[in-house]
Amino acid sequence: MAAKAPLLLRDSEIENDIRAMASPVLRAAGLEPGNMGIYLIGDSQLNSFVAGGQAIFINTGLILRAETPNQLIGVIAHETGHITGGHVLRTKEAMRNASIESIIAMVVAAAASVVGRSGAPMLGASGVAERSFLLFSTAQEATADHAALNFLDRSCQSARGLLKFFEILQTSELLSGDRQDAWVRTHPLTQQRVQYMRDHVAQARCSNAPDPPGSAELLQRVKGKLHAFLDEPSKTLAAYPESDRSPLARYARAIAYYRTPKLDRALPEIDGLIRDFPNDPYYRELKGQMLFENGRVRDAIRPYEDAVKLAPAAALLRVSLSQVYIESGEPALNKRAIAYLNDASRSEGRDSQVWRLLAIAYGRDNQLGMAALSLAEEALANGKKKDAINSPIAPSKRWPRTPRLISAPRTSTTRRSISTSDPAAAAFPTGAQNAV
């Protein structure tokens, strides 16, 4: 099977929830959680990697298969170990400023050089240069494992989750070809690493520490939301029958109805949640997205504005609101979009959609010089600057605009709702990546 483009999924709520779960480990590592980019890749394989400075990329498959927050936190602790170990600095310097889309494109291109068409590893093949920034050495893996245990100990969290992840991967290693998870293709898991982890669990002070309060609920919500966006709506509705009145069930149903699409069922469900949980920005965001994607641009403004008021620090929400402002055709709102996007570009400047929207907004405001500058920024982020990125492909040509799980709705003419019938959203083997 040919490798398909991986799907970068941006979702403010999920990224923040994962950041919250990871915060104790990140702080133990001396990192500021707010500065850490958490990016989701729609891929059913177990994988995660670090690239481009302080950014962790996590496959949805890894999140959905995490049974406990501790498993996810353990993997993030290991990735954090690669960051603090300076291993990321050895990766191509260009990646430090590359857009997140370009980074994923580069990782996939490099993976293609190590994975044969059958999905079997071709480690002896050409592409050594591409591989070199994907693969960590055995010594670096040991360093990252050691650092992960240190961060877990310092935040008094168990290493059992990371050990469990290793054990799951060991099982995967026994499977053939494309049933293997990406991780084991490039990183045979040595018995030594597993034993090291096991020995640590046996003697560590916090091996039996419970998950931090609230984290199990956070993971459940993240998984429920991902399932609702990625699975067939009928599957979601079967998993969450009307009799289930829990907030997560109502949320999942609202998403399933909206994706069916049955707006007449989706809107009452989301309105009920907004009524019961008026301070939750993400219910309002979903309502705005539903309306916007169904062509009700003016009706979408208020829910998005409310979401931004409730979560003023969430830059992605401002980006979505800006898109609605631009599409409204109101010159005054277009000007507001310019201000919001400029603001968002400080933290989300690596998401090239910000620059694209800014170019459109400046263009409509007849600021053609600024529009050109924004397009230049986008080009820079996508690595079109000469020698900026030594990539075998031009990401912006190969990759469509970033599909968004929630945060950036599209107009009714351009929307591509995520569903399992969409091959881009289904599980696609992207091949070997710089896993764990």
Ligand SMILES: [Zn+2]
């Ligand atoms: Zn690793």
